[in-house]
Amino acid sequence: xxxxxxxxxxxxxxxxxxxxxxxxxxxxxxxxxxxxxxxxxxxxxxxxxxxxxxxxxxxxxxxxxxxxxxxxxxxxxxxxxxxxxxxxxxxxxxxxxxxxxxxxxxxxxxxxxxxxxxxxxxxxxxxxxxxxxxxx
Amino acid sequence: xxxxxxxxxxxxxxxxxxxxxxxxxxxxxxxxxxxxxxxxxxxxxxxxxxxxxxxxxxxxxxxxxxxxxxxxxxxxxxxxxxxxxxxxxxxxxxxxxxxxxxxxxxxxxxxxxxxxxxxxxxxxxxxxxxxxxxxxxxxxxxxxxxxxxxxxxxxxxxxxxxxxxxxxxxxxxxxxxxxxxxxxxxxxxxxxxxxxxxxxxxxxxxxxxxxxxxxxxxxxxxxxxxxxxxxxxxxxxxxxxxxxxxxxxxxxxxxxxxxxxxxxxxxxxxxxxxxxx
Numbered sequence: 001x002x003x004x005x006x007x008x009x010x011x012x013x014x015x016x017x018x019x020x021x022x023x024x025x026x027x028x029x030x031x032x033x034x035x036x037x038x039x040x041x042x043x044x045x046x047x048x049x050x051x052x053x054x055x056x057x058x059x060x061x062x063x064x065x066x067x068x069x070x071x072x073x074x075x076x077x078x079x080x081x082x083x084x085x086x087x088x089x090x091x092x093x094x095x096x097x098x099x100x101x102x103x104x105x106x107x108x109x110x111x112x113x114x115x116x117x118x119x120x121x122x123x124x125x126x127x128x129x130x131x132x133x134x135x136x
Numbered sequence: 137x138x139x140x141x142x143x144x145x146x147x148x149x150x151x152x153x154x155x156x157x158x159x160x161x162x163x164x165x166x167x168x169x170x171x172x173x174x175x176x177x178x179x180x181x182x183x184x185x186x187x188x189x190x191x192x193x194x195x196x197x198x199x200x201x202x203x204x205x206x207x208x209x210x211x212x213x214x215x216x217x218x219x220x221x222x223x224x225x226x227x228x229x230x231x232x233x234x235x236x237x238x239x240x241x242x243x244x245x246x247x248x249x250x251x252x253x254x255x256x257x258x259x260x261x262x263x264x265x266x267x268x269x270x271x272x273x274x275x276x277x278x279x280x281x282x283x284x285x286x287x288x289x290x291x292x293x294x295x296x297x298x299x300x301x302x303x304x305x306x307x308x309x310x311x312x313x314x315x316x317x318x319x320x321x322x323x324x325x326x327x328x329x330x331x332x333x334x335x336x337x338x339x340x341x342x343x344x345x346x347x348x349x350x351x352x353x354x355x356x357x358x359x360x361x362x363x364x365x366x367x368x369x370x371x372x373x374x375x376x377x378x379x380x381x382x383x384x385x386x387x388x389x390x391x392x393x394x395x396x397x398x399x400x401x402x403x404x405x406x407x408x409x410x411x412x413x
Contacts, residue, residue, distance in 0.1 A: 013336055014335070015335050015337055016335065018290075018291050019342045019345075022294050025295055026294075026295070026298050026346055029295070029298055029302070030302075
């Protein structure tokens with residue numbers, strides 16, 4: 001810190017930016033590694049569908065699988081680009097076994113609601129870490 | 137030879153980070169020394185085969201005769217390979233090989249070494265992991281009961297720490313055998329409270345928030361860390377050093393004691409120092 005920076009107003013810290021970027025990144029990292037093998041493919045399909053209507057990039061779609069009690073919840077978080085009056089985020093929750101989405105879902109048709117029971121056990125998730133969730 | 141079945145009393149701690157240069161070896165050296173100072177029979181193993189450095193930080197580089205790869209290949213005995221520290225009772229160093237590569241290690245080979253160490257009544261085995269997430273790093277964490285995740289307040293280090301946590305939770309022996317998960321500890325190194333206050337550096341709270349694991353300690357950025365590695369002396373043996381004191385606190389916390397976190401604030405600078413500092 002020299003004589004000039006003493007008189008300059010304090011700059012907005014870059015640490016806040018670092019934290020924001022990391023929150024998004026780590027959420028993605030967990031989504032990629034914790035989920036079943038088809039999750040990346042499912043994510044790609046969803047992205048392709050949305051791309052038909054809106055111009056969005058890969059990092060604007062977050063697909064995440066959470067366990068709550070005895071049901072698994074697939075959380076879709078899609079950030080739409082700002083354009084005028086449109087609200088900036090759509091938070092859509094879909095079910096992991098919904099038979100319209102996902103390449104491997106044909107075996108299970110009972111579920112159409114936002115949350116239903118799914119008995120598939122997840123791979124040894126010893127993790128007690130809380131997952132950093134990032135909403136747009 | 138007397139063989140008392142006290143295997144399960146030995147605790148294995150891996151010091152890991154994913155990213156290189158964050159202070160894993162410095163931390164391994166000080167943690168192992170700190171545990172030995174508490175009276176525990178402790179060995180610190182350098183898993184960085186091909187790029188050994190722990191011997192330098194511990195100041196025993198001229199006493200290396202045999203190394204981990206010799207031991208794994210049964211070319212030397214445990215007694216021949218372990219280097220006894222000259223300053224601290226109960227402290228031993230198991231150096232890495234300088235001439236071989238990481239493929240020289242196998243899980244079976246390391247398992248044999250671990251078994252021998254347990255039979256020799258070691259209380260703690262500290263594993264100094266190499267950087268990266270490849271074979272060497274995975275070997276180092278495989279047998280861990282506890283893990284010290286060394287993290288700098290910096291984006292790439294935090295991201296890599298998160299990655300290595302994922303690997304601990306899926307590829308350690310405990311994860312694979314469906315045992316109780318590896319106990320995770322966050323150790324933040326090279327912390328600069330002044331830059332945190334200026335908003336230029338991620339704070340302790342930020343990092344704890346992001347990684348969501350319990351905080352073991354905060355090691356302030358300190359010139360004594362470089363001084364002590366220059367001298368081949370673990371910084372925990374320098375009582376006047378803030379970093380050394382912070383490591384001592386971390387060891388106490390590892391033992392379950394309650395110690396407030398220090399060195400999170402800067403001393404107030406005078407006007408002159410602020411103008412010309």
